Amino acid sequence: MNKREIVFGLLDGGLDGNPPQPIIPAAFFTHFAPEFHQGPAGVEKHKEFFRSTGMDIVKIQYERPFPAQPIASPADWARIPLLDKTFFEPQLEVVRGLVEALKAEAPVVVTLYSPFMCAGHVGGRETLSAHLQEDPDAVKKGLQIVTDSLMTFVQECIQIGVDGFYHSTQGAESHRFSDPRIFTDYIMPFDLEVMNEINRRCPFSILHICDYHRDEVGGYDDLTLFLDYPGHVVNCSLQVGDRTMTPTEISKMFGRPFMGGMERKGALATGTEAQVREAAREALRQASGRFFLGADCTVPGGTPWENLRAAIDEAHQWTQE
Numbered sequence: 001m002n003k004r005e006i007v008f009g010l011l012d013g014g015l016d017g018n019p020p021q022p023i024i025p026a027a028f029f030t031h032f033a034p035e036f037h038q039g040p041a042g043v044e045k046h047k048e049f050f051r052s053t054g055m056d057i058v059k060i061q062y063e064r065p066f067p068a069q070p071i072a073s074p075a076d077w078a079r080i081p082l083l084d085k086t087f088f089e090p091q092l093e094v095v096r097g098l099v100e101a102l103k104a105e106a107p108v109v110v111t112l113y114s115p116f117m118c119a120g121h122v123g124g125r126e127t128l129s130a131h132l133q134e135d136p137d138a139v140k141k142g143l144q145i146v147t148d149s150l151m152t153f154v155q156e157c158i159q160i161g162v163d164g165f166y167h168s169t170q171g172a173e174s175h176r177f178s179d180p181r182i183f184t185d186y187i188m189p190f191d192l193e194v195m196n197e198i199n200r201r202c203p204f205s206i207l208h209i210c211d212y213h214r215d216e217v218g219g220y221d222d223l224t225l226f227l228d229y230p231g232h233v234v235n236c237s238l239q240v241g242d243r244t245m246t247p248t249e250i251s252k253m254f255g256r257p258f259m260g261g262m263e264r265k266g267a268l269a270t271g272t273e274a275q276v277r278e279a280a281r282e283a284l285r286q287a288s289g290r291f292f293l294g295a296d297c298t299v300p301g302g303t304p305w306e307n308l309r310a311a312i313d314e315a316h317q318w319t320q321e
Contacts (some may be wrong), residue, residue, distance in 0.1 A: 003056045003106035007136055010290050011232055022058075024284065026293035026315035027055035028268065028308045029111075029166075031301055037063035038090040042098035050102060053308045054316070058102045059166055064091040066146065071123030073127045074135035077142025080122055080136040081148035085156055099161045107163040107204050112154065114169045115147040115190040120309060122146065133177065136186045136269030143294070147190045154198060162204035164232075165198050167191075172225050173211065174218035174241075189260065191229065199230035207231025212297050227254060235259040237296040247288040257290035262311065264295040269303045276307045280314035287318075 036045035089109045171187040211219045221241040251258040261283030267275045293315040
């Protein structure tokens with residue numbers, strides 16, 4: 001089986017694993033140094049990472065933050081600029097190069113930060129959160145502009161030929177907002193506007209419920225908020241509130257395959273190859289019926305690629321034991 005068959009095979013059969021997966025796919029993601037964010041250097045670094053780790057998807061990192069704007073009051077959000085294709089061109093160049101070079105071998109997905117996350121680039125995360133609590137209707141106008149900008153990027157990527165997106169969402173963490181309606185009324189609708197378009201036009205996308213800022217704003221106490229979010233596969237931490245869920249529980253909750261099982265700051269980042277292999281085997285022993293081995297989020301910079309390759313190798317061998 002080639003990598004495209006392995007990954008798209010996740011969508012075949014029941015979530016109970018019947019018929020069983022011939023091979024369990026695996027992939028991990030990391031940010032590269034700034035000199036590899038754009039142009040041919042960005043294309044080549046992604047190719048090197050894909051080849052070196054043996055991972056089963058080409059996941060293109062998004063390295064084009066929305067430009068910062070002076071935001072002093074909630075009303076200022078309505079005046080942020082709408083971005084066109086020209087702004088995204090350096091990122092689109094990387095997308096074109098990788099689709100051309102690697103799509104025949106593996107599914108190509110593009111990292112896509114949510115409108116809420118991109119708005120944080122514009123005015124600062126703390127300012128955005130404060131203004132959403134002060135005057136969410138005013139901020140909503142800016143979130144719509146950010147969403148419209150993102151839709152331009154999404155449509156261009158689809159036209160280039162990507163298979164889908166790795167859509168990252170934030171905003172419902174346990175300590176982010178005291179009023180949960182800020183997420184459900186002012187963040188979720190813009191997430192869904194983008195994600196429903198992706199779901200309509202793409203054959204394979206990943207919903208990533210991101211807890212990258214767990215130390216700052218907490219994790220998630222309730223994943224049911226995301227049950228209506230599109231995505232063929234769901235990727236998140238197993239730590240939900242005070243309990244550790246299993247891949248099978250999350251897969252059944254969402255009605256789709258689960259991706260994850262390994263801690264980004266655990267053995268992958270700091271362990272020996274032997275420790276990584278054992279951690280991968282432990283994750284695989286707990287795998288859901290339809291499973292994609294990965295981390296709960298982007299692994300830290302400096303994580304040895306050899307460790308990532310070892311974990312991926314364990315996944316590929318698992319059904320052969």
